[in-house]
Amino acid sequence: MNKYFSGLIAVLFLILGGCQNNSNEVVVYTTVDQIFSEPILKDFERETGIRVRAVYDTEETKSTGVMNRLIAEKNMPQSDVFWSGDPVRNGVLQSKGITESFQSEQTGMIPAHFKEANDNWIGFSARARVLIYNKNLISAASLPTSILDIVQPQYKDKFTLANPLFGTTTFHMAAVFSLWGDQGAMQWMDGLKENGVIIASSNGDVKKRVMNGEVPFGLTDTDDAFEAMKESSDVGFIFPDQQTDGTGTLIMPNAISLIKGAPNAENAGKLINYLLSSETETKLAMSCAQMPLISGTKTPENVPSLDDIVAMKVDYKKTSEKLEEIQPWLKQWLQK
Amino acid sequence: MAAKIGKYISQFTLVLLLFVLVILPLLLLIIQWLTGADKAVLLSFISRETLLLVSKSLLLSSVAAFLATVIGTVCALLLYKFRLLFSGFFKAALLLPLFVSPYIFAVAWKDGFYWVFGNTAAFYSVAGVILVHTLVFFPLTMLITGSALSRVHAGYEEAGFMIVSFRKMLFKILLPLIRPALTISFLLVLIFSLSDFSVPAFFGVNTFTIEVFTQFSAFYNYQLAIGQSVLLLVLCLFLMLAEIRYLSDAPFFSVDIRGSVSKRYDVEKQLIFHAVLSVILFIALLLPVFMLVIQSLSGRMLFFEQAWELIGPAAFQSVKVAFTGALLVTATGLWAAWMQERRQFRLPGLLLLFSFIVPSTVLGIAFIRHFNTPSLNFIYGSVLILLITYLARFGFIASRIIGNGIKQVPASFEDAARIMGISPATRFYRITLPLLFPALFTTFVLSFVLCLGELGTAIMVYPPGTELMPVKIFTISANAPQALTSSMTLINFAVVLVFILVFLFIGKIIFKKFQYV
Numbered sequence: 053m054n055k056y057f058s059g060l061i062a063v064l065f066l067i068l069g070g071c072q073n074n075s076n077e078v079v080v081y082t083t084v085d086q087i088f089s090e091p092i093l094k095d096f097e098r099e100t101g102i103r104v105r106a107v108y109d110t111e112e113t114k115s116t117g118v119m120n121r122l123i124a125e126k127n128m129p130q131s132d133v134f135w136s137g138d139p140v141r142n143g144v145l146q147s148k149g150i151t152e153s154f155q156s157e158q159t160g161m162i163p164a165h166f167k168e169a170n171d172n173w174i175g176f177s178a179r180a181r182v183l184i185y186n187k188n189l190i191s192a193a194s195l196p197t198s199i200l201d202i203v204q205p206q207y208k209d210k211f212t213l214a215n216p217l218f219g220t221t222t223f224h225m226a227a228v229f230s231l232w233g234d235q236g237a238m239q240w241m242d243g244l245k246e247n248g249v250i251i252a253s254s255n256g257d258v259k260k261r262v263m264n265g266e267v268p269f270g271l272t273d274t275d276d277a278f279e280a281m282k283e284s285s286d287v288g289f290i291f292p293d294q295q296t297d298g299t300g301t302l303i304m305p306n307a308i309s310l311i312k313g314a315p316n317a318e319n320a321g322k323l324i325n326y327l328l329s330s331e332t333e334t335k336l337a338m339s340c341a342q343m344p345l346i347s348g349t350k351t352p353e354n355v356p357s358l359d360d361i362v363a364m365k366v367d368y369k370k371t372s373e374k375l376e377e378i379q380p381w382l383k384q385w386l387q388k
Numbered sequence: 389m390a391a392k393i394g395k396y397i398s399q400f401t402l403v404l405l406l407f408v409l410v411i412l413p414l415l416l417l418i419i420q421w422l423t424g425a426d427k428a429v430l431l432s433f434i435s436r437e438t439l440l441l442v443s444k445s446l447l448l449s450s451v452a453a454f455l456a457t458v459i460g461t462v463c464a465l466l467l468y469k470f471r472l473l474f475s476g477f478f479k480a481a482l483l484l485p486l487f488v489s490p491y492i493f494a495v496a497w498k499d500g501f502y503w504v505f506g507n508t509a510a511f512y513s514v515a516g517v518i519l520v521h522t523l524v525f526f527p528l529t530m531l532i533t534g535s536a537l538s539r540v541h542a543g544y545e546e547a548g549f550m551i552v553s554f555r556k557m558l559f560k561i562l563l564p565l566i567r568p569a570l571t572i573s574f575l576l577v578l579i580f581s582l583s584d585f586s587v588p589a590f591f592g593v594n595t596f597t598i599e600v601f602t603q604f605s606a607f608y609n610y611q612l613a614i615g616q617s618v619l620l621l622v623l624c625l626f627l628m629l630a631e632i633r634y635l636s637d638a639p640f641f642s643v644d645i646r647g648s649v650s651k652r653y654d655v656e657k658q659l660i661f662h663a664v665l666s667v668i669l670f671i672a673l674l675l676p677v678f679m680l681v682i683q684s685l686s687g688r689m690l691f692f693e694q695a696w697e698l699i700g701p702a703a704f705q706s707v708k709v710a711f712t713g714a715l716l717v718t719a720t721g722l723w724a725a726w727m728q729e730r731r732q733f734r735l736p737g738l739l740l741l742f743s744f745i746v747p748s749t750v751l752g753i754a755f756i757r758h759f760n761t762p763s764l765n766f767i768y769g770s771v772l773i774l775l776i777t778y779l780a781r782f783g784f785i786a787s788r789i790i791g792n793g794i795k796q797v798p799a800s801f802e803d804a805a806r807i808m809g810i811s812p813a814t815r816f817y818r819i820t821l822p823l824l825f826p827a828l829f830t831t832f833v834l835s836f837v838l839c840l841g842e843l844g845t846a847i848m849v850y851p852p853g854t855e856l857m858p859v860k861i862f863t864i865s866a867n868a869p870q871a872l873t874s875s876m877t878l879i880n881f882a883v884v885l886v887f888i889l890v891f892l893f894i895g896k897i898i899f900k901k902f903q904y905v
Contacts, residue, residue: 079852086863087872105853108863120604120749121848124756130769130852144608215592217606253590260870264502283869379607387594 077103078319081118082135084306088275088340089135095335096326102319107131119144122311126150129313132320135327139307140223142173143372151309156321158328161346166305168369174324175305177333177342180361181224182289182301184277185269186262195269198293199228203243212250212258212270216382219255220273220304225382226375227302227366234378241385251386263287273304278341278354291361300364305345306336402723403735410743410780413758417750420757421614434619438599442619445596448514449581452521456577457570459522459668460529461563466665468534469562470655478665479534480892485672486527487837487884489858491586492877494520496676498590499683516591521581523672528580529573536569537562542651575631579624583747585844596620597747604749617750624745677881683874695875698864702855703883706840709771709856713778714836720779721786721831722824728787729794737787744784748844751780755849773849774856778839785838786831793827794820829898833891837884857883 082089086108093104109118119141122134126148134151136142145151146168153171166175185195190210196202202211214221229237250267252258258270259280277289293299308327314320326332333344337351343358344351351357463482467475485493497520498511510516540562548557563570588595600620603613655661684691724736743751755777759768767773797820805815821828843858850856857880865873 081852085868086860087868103853105851107850107852108859109847119608120753121756123608123610124753125760128760128762128765130760148608217602222606251592253592256865257590263870264499266502279869283871383602383606 075316076101076319077105078133078316078323079105079107079131080133080135080323081107081109081122081131083109083118083141084135084137085275085340088336091339092327092332092335096323100322100326102322104323122150123148129311129315131311132314132316133323134309134311136173136307136309137179138220138223138304139168139173139175139368140226140372140375142168142307142309143369144376145309146172147372150312152312154310154321154324156325156328158325162328163345166345173307173309174328175307176328176345177336178303178305178345178358179220179273179275179342180291180301180303180363181220181271182274182277183269183292184259184262184272184280184287184289186265186267187286187288189265189268192288192290195290196292197290197295198298199271200240200293200299202249203240203247205247207247209248209250210268211244211247212252212261212267213244214252214255214258214272215386217379217386221255221271222375222379222382223304223371224271224302226371226378227364229378230366230371230374231299231364237378238381238385245385245388275340275342291356293364294362296362298362300362302366303343303358303361303363306342399727399733403739406720406736406739409776410783411739413754414743414746414751416758417614417754418618421611421618424611438596438616438619441594441596441599442623444594445582446623448517448593448595449521449578452518452525452581453574453577455518455522456526457529457533457574460526460531460573461533461570463526463530463665463668464534464537465558466661467530468537469651470653470661472655472658472661472665474662478669480888481669481673482530482665483527484885484888485524485676487841487888488524488676488877488881489586489841489843489862490520490524490584491590492680492861493524493676494587494590496679496683497523500675500679503679503682512591512593514593517588517593517595520587520591521577521584525577525580526672528576529570532573532576533566533569536566538650540565540650545651572631575627578627579745582620582624583844585749600747601749604753610753614750614753617747621746621750625742628741628745677878680874680878680881683870684878686871691869691872691875692879695872695879698872699857699860699876699879702857702860703879705855706857707883707887709774709854710778710836710839712771713775713839714832716775717778717782717786717835717839718790718828718832720783721788721790721835722828724783724787725791725794729791730799737784737791740780740784740787743780744782746780748781749848751777752845752848755845768849769851771851771854773851774846774854777845777849778835778842781842781845782835782838786835789831789834790824790827793824797823826895826899829891829895833888833895836887836891840884840887 080093089108090106093106096102097104107118107121118134122129122131122145125131129150134142134145142151151172154174155171159167159171159174162174162176166178167173183195183199185192194206196204196207201207216222216225225237225241228240231237232240250261250270252261252270255272255276258272259276261267262270262272263280263284263286265286271292274289277287280287281289291301293301306327308324310317310320310324328346330344330346330349333342333346333349334351336342337344337349337355341352341355343355343361345358463478466472467479467482472478494516498516501511511519544561544565545557548561552560582595583597585597585601588598589601596616597620600613600616603609603616607613684695720736720740724740727733727735728737746754755773756768758764759773759776761768767776801819801823802815805819810818841858843862846856847859847862850859861873861876861880864876868876
């Protein structure tokens with residue numbers, strides 16, 4: 053019995069273990085929704101002949117797969133490039149010594165505000181936080197113009213927010229804490245709780261609940277809002293805090309990092325440059341309404357320009373640090 | 389003498405291989421946790437809050453396990469003890485919820501609830517989690533208790549009938565006789581429910597698994613997460629060891645009723661029985677599938693073509709890997725079961741039990757840390773890592789199913805052949821293997837379907853560039869239109885269904901061919 057079983061195991065391993073890696077390739081781990089990131093990577097593959105081996109993850113799965121993989125693989129990286137939907141995760145990886153600096157002609161085209169000081173991550177195509185609403189349940193005129201107003205009694209039980217421990221919502225909360233100070237932000241979040249905020253499992257869930265008419269309005273990202281508008285004419289969105297003296301809305305660029313010790317560093321550089329091009333920004337603007345950071349990039353008419361939005365003044369590095377600091381409090385807040 | 393030594397060497401080599409591939413990564417992770425942390429904070433996770441959360445999770449999962457066992461036993465009683473029209477259809481249809489991700493069904497049920505009642509508030513609660521877990525896992529209990537009921541000898545029931553009513557016979561004779569099957573059903577659902585992250589997260593219910601997951605994915609606090617996982621692991625191990633200690637010789641799941649003369653009853657008013665089964669079928673399968681169909685048709689365009697374009701390559705790759713995985717799991721299950729039943733060597737079974745109860749995220753982390761080295765990269769960078777994952781996740785179930793098959797093969801058959809001087813290889817191939825074929829085939833089919841749907845660990849270890857169906861649906865669903873996600877889920881469901889039908893067809897032939905072996 054034992055020897056037959058040994059034989060079978062040996063054959064299985066021989067058959068399947070023979071898969072060899074191709075040297076002309078690049079391995080990318082991404083938390084950007086696969087429906088948007090995959091076509092870009094396929095285009096790169098087609099245009100350069102470099103095979104892309106991707107591992108996809110998403111906010112919906114709390115980015116557990118990719119982030120934990122990158123951390124666990126630190127001593128022997130498998131990935132060359134990390135493409136994230138926001139700079140927070142790149143910040144976490146940087147603090148753990150997993151990313152390294154990357155500079156090129158393309159990185160020079162990105163405004164300094166959207167890059168890490170030493171180019172450990174470089175931003176491109178940005179999303180913004182918006183209030184998405186169901187036109188059948190609330191009119192645009194009745195929506196709060198500032199996120200501060202969501203705690204008003206007229207919005208009781210009418211607002212939904214994704215779990216603030218994950219995804220871009222964490223980053224948004226960290227930005228709010230940085231801007232308003234701990235006391236002010238905690239007071240506001242407690243106000244949300246008292247006003248019956250509905251916690252959704254993700255930004256996608258916020259979009260779905262509003263679209264279905266389960267909740268009148270919620271806070272989510274522009275790509276979710278645009279996707280909802282493609283699916284239903286009952287949905288609209290506004291940028292909050294656009295008054296001239298307002299705090300502005302949070303702008304979150306995609307962020308790309310070169311992994312320290314990348315096995316295919318040369319190809320990684322080519323992929324990073326490709327992603328940091330105007331062409332990629334145009335593609336992302338068309339597929340998911342992301343706003344280009346490189347000036348002069350062509351975009352469809354319905355995609356707003358960053359120049360027309362009052363942006364929250366955010367120091368991404370400090371916000372990342374703040375995020376780690378407030379997470380235990382956010383966890384407690386969630387369980388209140 | 390030399391043959392005996394050779395036998396021990398090959399036995400030892402295989403155990404060592406299983407240990408190195410599956411258990412060592414977990415042990416190393418635990419050792420890292422024990423040695424890496426500050427001793428003062430090593431056990432700091434054992435706080436009042438943690439224990440309360442563990443109790444809450446245990447209670448929630450126990451209720452789901454209890455309800456699943458009750459519903460599964462009722463279905464099994466109706467389908468395996470009564471001569472009902474269309475019982476074959478109900479047996480197959482009621483199994484289907486087991487083969488779809490609980491998360492997808494949670495979304496569909498919630499939408500169905502909203503569609504019917506216009507409100508989902510009641511669903512976002514502990515009750516919602518219990519409902520989904522009960523309805524997703526009850527087919528497992530139906531399978532196990534149904535198998536046990538088929539093996540109860542008619543003599544017991546007939547003797548009971550001589551002095552008591554059917555009701556009393558049911559509660560005093562029949563159910564006590566299948567107590568081991570009821571217990572293992574309850575324990576398996578309890579463990580599956582305890583380990584599931586997706587449904588409680590979707591409904592916003594805080595459970596211990598969510599706590600572990602949060603430590604991993606939001607705080608990247610490996611020490612604490614592993615510490616908490618160890619607590620969960622000890623809990624599950626305690627439950628399963630109790631099962632092994634007291635019920636190890638009891639039937640777990642048998643596909644074979646050779647040698648048993650089970651009694652089946654005629655029913656005059658079949659309508660009531662059919663009504664009960666139809667209601668369960670409607671709630672557990674038709675409602676969520678109906679919701680998926682509605683959603684897939686509700687978009688501004690039909691997405692089936694795009695969905696197939698997206699999921700097609702992943703489907704082919706998934707089937708290939710799941711097929712190979714199921715072969716490996718079945719072969720290992722056969723070996724482990726053989727060692728336990730015929731050689732009284734329990735170690736392989738215990739190793740598989742240990743890996744079975746480990747939460748999927750912990751298993752993923754352990755595998756990454758262990759296999760991501762230059763010398764083992766041929767495993768980590770290829771689909772071999774997925775095969776090892778499947779072995780760790782489902783090897784135990786396979787060994788138990790086959791173990792029960794072996795129990796039913798009288799040792800006297802082999803003894804008689806041995807006395808006649810027939811070699812061990814011939815004995816195995818000509819006597820044991822044909823007798824075990826139905827059990828092996830069922831194990832293979834169940835393993836194939838489980839491998840095809842595995843998500844928890846696969847999402848953490850799948851090699852770059854590999855596409856797997858459950859992973860792709862999960863990642864695409866984040867921002868794709870609902871109609872597209874639902875279309876992809878329906879295609880996934882159809883793929884599983886096609887394979888189940890093919891296997892059913894093959895199974896019929898195999899069972900008929902080997903019925904009188």
